[in-house]
Amino acid sequence: MKFKSRDRSSHPPYILPPYKSSLTRGPKTEPIIVPQSLTELTGPAYDESIVGELDHDLTRNGQTNGEPIGERLIITGRILDENGDAAANTLVEIWQANAAGRYVHTNDQHDAPLDPNFLGAGRALTDDEGWYKFTTIRPGAYPWGNHYNAWRPTHIHFSLLGPNIMTRLITQMYFEGDPLIPFDPIFAGSPAGAKDRLVAKFSLELTEPGFALAYRFDIVLRGPEATPFEA
Numbered sequence: 455m456k457f458k459s460r461d462r463s464s465h466p467p468y469i470l471p472p473y474k475s476s477l478t479r480g481p482k483t484e485p486i487i488v489p490q491s492l493t494e495l496t497g498p499a500y501d502e503s504i505v506g507e508l509d510h511d512l513t514r515n516g517q518t519n520g521e522p523i524g525e526r527l528i529i530t531g532r533i534l535d536e537n538g539d540a541a542a543n544t545l546v547e548i549w550q551a552n553a554a555g556r557y558v559h560t561n562d563q564h565d566a567p568l569d570p571n572f573l574g575a576g577r578a579l580t581d582d583e584g585w586y587k588f589t590t591i592r593p594g595a596y597p598w599g600n601h602y603n604a605w606r607p608t609h610i611h612f613s614l615l616g617p618n619i620m621t622r623l624i625t626q627m628y629f630e631g632d633p634l635i636p637f638d639p640i641f642a643g644s645p646a647g648a649k650d651r652l653v654a655k656f657s658l659e660l661t662e663p664g665f666a667l668a669y670r671f672d673i674v675l676r677g678p679e680a681t682p683f684e685a
């Protein structure tokens with residue numbers, strides 16, 4: 455199976471001056487296309503054996519003495535190709551800040567509490583219809599050093615892995631109605647017609663009554679409706 459190259463019209467540029475770290479990280483010359491060989495076109499392929507029983511549930515997979523603090527949420531959606539067909543057996547990995555806006559990472563020294571019951575990472579495999587589903591808590595906004603009084607909107611990082619390692623895609627999901635979205639240079643860096651595809655929509659239908667509210671976030675891998683991905 456050959457893979458189509460990415461149409462960059464739906465994606466942010468490699469270097470985006472308002473997003474300061476992209477100035478040093480982004481390539482300054484055109485990327486070199488590496489021809490696909492057998493190594494890239496075969497394996498690893500994923501099945502249910504790759505995910506553990508609690509991997510999809512961030513309210514349970516990091517517990518030490520109870521549930522994490524925060525508003526419980528269901529995050530779910532479908533992974534689709536450019537024809538609208540389901541991308542089954544896609545490994546969806548997420549990571550996020552806790553309810554106070556802090557990551558479990560040594561580089562995160564934001565003066566906000568860690569939660570001993572929240573790891574902030576999970577993974578799930580899409581089913582035959584392309585659905586994935588996570589249970590988590592609503593992440594907090596957090597300040598960052600990009601510019602004066604810069605705050606990231608609440609967001610969840612997504613990584614997708616398809617049938618082989620060359621198919622990894624990374625993006626960020628935002629929450630409908632977040633007042634910080636218009637001020638975020640990372641969100642603003644995606645093309646005008648595509649950036650709203652990064653915003654998860656509240657879904658009363660997918661809410662689990664008495665348990666958790668739900669947001670739906672579909673991801674389109676290729677084509678004119680593609681979800682913006684990070685370089």
Ligand SMILES: [Fe+2]
Nearest residue numbers: 551606609611
């Ligand atoms: Fe983040």
